[in-house]
Amino acid sequence: xxxxxxxYKNEFGFTKKKFGQHFLTSRHTIEDIANSLASAECxxxxxxxxxxxxxxxxMLEKGVxxxxxxxxxxxxxxLPRYLFIYPKFKLIHSDFMLIEESQLPEGKIAFAGNLPxxxxxxxxxxxxxxFHRMExxxxxxxxxxxxxxNAKPNCKEYSSLSVISSYFFTMKKLKEIxxxxxxxxxxxxxxxxxxxxxxxxxxPEREKRFLDMVRQSFVLKRKTLKNNLKSIPDIDGILDRxxxxxxxxxxxxxxxxxxxxxxxxxx
Numbered sequence: 001x002x003x004x005x006x007x008y009k010n011e012f013g014f015t016k017k018k019f020g021q022h023f024l025t026s027r028h029t030i031e032d033i034a035n036s037l038a039s040a041e042c043x044x045x046x047x048x049x050x051x052x053x054x055x056x057x058x059m060l061e062k063g064v065x066x067x068x069x070x071x072x073x074x075x076x077x078x079l080p081r082y083l084f085i086y087p088k089f090k091l092i093h094s095d096f097m098l099i100e101e102s103q104l105p106e107g108k109i110a111f112a113g114n115l116p117x118x119x120x121x122x123x124x125x126x127x128x129x130x131f132h133r134m135e136x137x138x139x140x141x142x143x144x145x146x147x148x149x150n151a152k153p154n155c156k157e158y159s160s161l162s163v164i165s166s167y168f169f170t171m172k173k174l175k176e177i178x179x180x181x182x183x184x185x186x187x188x189x190x191x192x193x194x195x196x197x198x199x200x201x202x203x204p205e206r207e208k209r210f211l212d213m214v215r216q217s218f219v220l221k222r223k224t225l226k227n228n229l230k231s232i233p234d235i236d237g238i239l240d241r242x243x244x245x246x247x248x249x250x251x252x253x254x255x256x257x258x259x260x261x262x263x264x265x266x267x
Contacts, residue, residue, distance in 0.1 A: 020116030048113035146191035
């Protein structure tokens with residue numbers, strides 16, 4: 001198998017900070033992530049930000065069809081030079097946030113990527129647009145972001161992001177990764193999470209209003225839910241009908257609690 005990291009180092013010698021580029025060096029970690037994607041029944045992966053291609057080639061070697069979306073022009077030229085020998089490899093030179101469904105492979109899709117830390121949540125939410133095509137996702141996040149995504153009620157990391165993520169997905173922590181497993185090294189620890197789509201509870205129009213209510217519930221995290229949602233008429237009665245305490249906070253509520261609240265409000 002080609003050592004794309006060494007080839008990249010010899011050819012370029014540096015990464016670009018503006019794209020948040022840190023490339024995995026641990027073969028064991030790369031194999032764990034590749035195996036996670038190779039286990040997907042669809043065998044069709046959209047990789048967001050392939051970098052120098054260390055995960056890309058590992059997936060291709062396992063027979064997975066990989067469509068890589070890369071924003072960096074240099075990398076968009078680098079990868080096809082070495083991966084053209086794999087008939088199941090395709091590259092799209094684009095910002096993933098601009099990708100439309102028509103550009104994606106047909107059928108069910110798994111998503112993967114070591115996501116740039118500054119836009120990782122935006123990318124996660126953009127993937128929801130392709131929910132009906134999604135089989136699973138395996139993403140690497142900054143540990144603190146992963147902790148917020150995967151948080152449970154009654155802990156300090158729990159937020160609207162936790163609720164919204166749990167509404168759409170069942171999540172599983174695959175592994176944590178030290179900053180020494182990247183080139184260049186970083187002091188930031190990372191976490192790999194797997195996402196499995198859940199059945200969506202609301203149709204699109206009501207779902208949007210439900211998600212807006214969830215976000216509003218955490219605007220002032222130290223405040224009670226009633227204070228955050230005081231713009232909703234008869235919030236006291238709504239809490240009663242939902243079977244929730246008048247002094248409850250958003251950080252104490254499960255996804256099911258928020259669904260009951262929304263339905264009681266009938267907004």
